[in-house]
Amino acid sequence: MNINRRSFLKGTAAGLAAIGLPVSKSHASFWESFFQKHYREMTDNEKDEVVKRLEVEYSAKYGKNFDVATTKPIDGALFGYGLDLSRCIGCRRCVYACTAENNQSRDPQIHYISVLRFKQGEKWVNDLEGSDKYYDPETVPEEGHFYMPVQCQQCENPPCVKVCPTQATWKDPDGIIVVDYNWCIGCRYCMAACPYGARKFNWGEPYLPENEINSQTHYLGNRPRLKGCVEKCTFCVQRTRLGKYPACVEICPVGARKFGDLNDPASEIRYCIEKKRVFRLKEDLNTLPKFYYFFAT
Amino acid sequence: MIKTDNKKGSILEVLFLLFFTFFCSCSAFAESDDMPQFFVPSPPFSEDIYPCSMCHEGMETNTTPRQLEWPHDWIKLKHSERQRWCLDCHDAENRDQLRLANGDHVSFKESYKLCGQCHGTIFRDWKVGVHGKRTGEWNGKKQYRLCVHCHYPHNPKYKDLKPLPPPAKPDEITGVKTELIMIKDNVPMWAEWAEKNKIEGFKTKDTESGGQKLSVPVISEKKEKREKGNEH
Numbered sequence: 135m136n137i138n139r140r141s142f143l144k145g146t147a148a149g150l151a152a153i154g155l156p157v158s159k160s161h162a163s164f165w166e167s168f169f170q171k172h173y174r175e176m177t178d179n180e181k182d183e184v185v186k187r188l189e190v191e192y193s194a195k196y197g198k199n200f201d202v203a204t205t206k207p208i209d210g211a212l213f214g215y216g217l218d219l220s221r222c223i224g225c226r227r228c229v230y231a232c233t234a235e236n237n238q239s240r241d242p243q244i245h246y247i248s249v250l251r252f253k254q255g256e257k258w259v260n261d262l263e264g265s266d267k268y269y270d271p272e273t274v275p276e277e278g279h280f281y282m283p284v285q286c287q288q289c290e291n292p293p294c295v296k297v298c299p300t301q302a303t304w305k306d307p308d309g310i311i312v313v314d315y316n317w318c319i320g321c322r323y324c325m326a327a328c329p330y331g332a333r334k335f336n337w338g339e340p341y342l343p344e345n346e347i348n349s350q351t352h353y354l355g356n357r358p359r360l361k362g363c364v365e366k367c368t369f370c371v372q373r374t375r376l377g378k379y380p381a382c383v384e385i386c387p388v389g390a391r392k393f394g395d396l397n398d399p400a401s402e403i404r405y406c407i408e409k410k411r412v413f414r415l416k417e418d419l420n421t422l423p424k425f426y427y428f429f430a431t
Numbered sequence: 432m433i434k435t436d437n438k439k440g441s442i443l444e445v446l447f448l449l450f451f452t453f454f455c456s457c458s459a460f461a462e463s464d465d466m467p468q469f470f471v472p473s474p475p476f477s478e479d480i481y482p483c484s485m486c487h488e489g490m491e492t493n494t495t496p497r498q499l500e501w502p503h504d505w506i507k508l509k510h511s512e513r514q515r516w517c518l519d520c521h522d523a524e525n526r527d528q529l530r531l532a533n534g535d536h537v538s539f540k541e542s543y544k545l546c547g548q549c550h551g552t553i554f555r556d557w558k559v560g561v562h563g564k565r566t567g568e569w570n571g572k573k574q575y576r577l578c579v580h581c582h583y584p585h586n587p588k589y590k591d592l593k594p595l596p597p598p599a600k601p602d603e604i605t606g607v608k609t610e611l612i613m614i615k616d617n618v619p620m621w622a623e624w625a626e627k628n629k630i631e632g633f634k635t636k637d638t639e640s641g642g643q644k645l646s647v648p649v650i651s652e653k654k655e656k657r658e659k660g661n662e663h
Binding site for chain 1: 552553556559560561562563564565566567568569570571576581589591592593594595596597598599600604
């Protein structure tokens, strides 16, 4: 019998898989997702196949027609975000608009945005521990306090990408750090590496009510997540790659949130950077965030 | 010399006038250049209040500042009220329009021009989309709001809002099966795990601490073994 190395390895792999994996689950879709490639290694045809499979899966699970897009980055665009600290009143509208748009698990609860409250005059820029994110007064803003929402800063030099052992997270050409949820092994190295606490882990099976599901999704964005995978803000990749503003920008009642193309000199984000007093959070760590906090007045 | 000077002066005057009329006729154009394409929704009038001429048509205009009576008695002006009164912004002759400081009329749809007279820096920021809320497309059509959509013009401070609920505290989080209990029946979980996997050197012994029974890890055995091994 002549067995070459390739067929031997194939046979061993198949054998091991047969022993180690639950047979009850072994319908076609399970095996397809098991042998699914890394998103960046897929050809367009392969992406289409995967997307079709996911759409069927999600539609069956949530009883709603799903649209899973694989929209590519817009050529020449580099997304940047501005947040006007002199305007933010800490009303948390952004937190919940984000949750509704991005299909985060409601129970256990996952929020991409943490709104931190600081006492005026306190040392704060690099001392986030002194802040309070559980404040709950009758009305905001409160006398003597100011608010700073923190979410993924979409670093140009992202420490989370550097530490990922499976390359399940990377920076796309438009500057958005994305995660292939199927490729994430849940080691949470990225969460340890992120200095902004922006990455969230699905400790349990994500749960959200069927009537609250947003079925317009992107593969790298708000498609339903798996237990044991890490997720984060993607500047609403499913919206921004179609030219729309992120959900948090659209909801902000005071207009504190600004979004645009850093490569476009006429964009509002460029105006903020050039004309306003901006800073980036924990700049000393050389993460080069594309999230600019600024004071408009 | 004096004559030529005068001549020069008159020529300059004529030129200036010509330029001025040209500028005036072009001002609408120039302004539309200054203002990028934006789309403002109609002003947020209270119900049944506009057009103002419904009531004011034919009424004699009383220009003396006074305490307002019904139906305007609810307007409590808190907007530089000591320097300003109704007719500084509302036009006395055409009640359906607003009045700029230079006497020009503007419609309520363009009230930002009126606000922009004093709040110039804010107006500048608003035009480029940095002050105020803007929705739509980051690379396309944008929906603006008028100043008065957020700031009630007679009392413009932004009104307080009720915040949405705070995030769940770690001990309030539900929906996760708590499989990761570190100590079960006073035995650290890893001890059980070590026993199951027959890993030596991780044994526990029962002790009492403050009246409570506790299992504490024993690590001396391994150490002893190692020392013995060294002796041999």
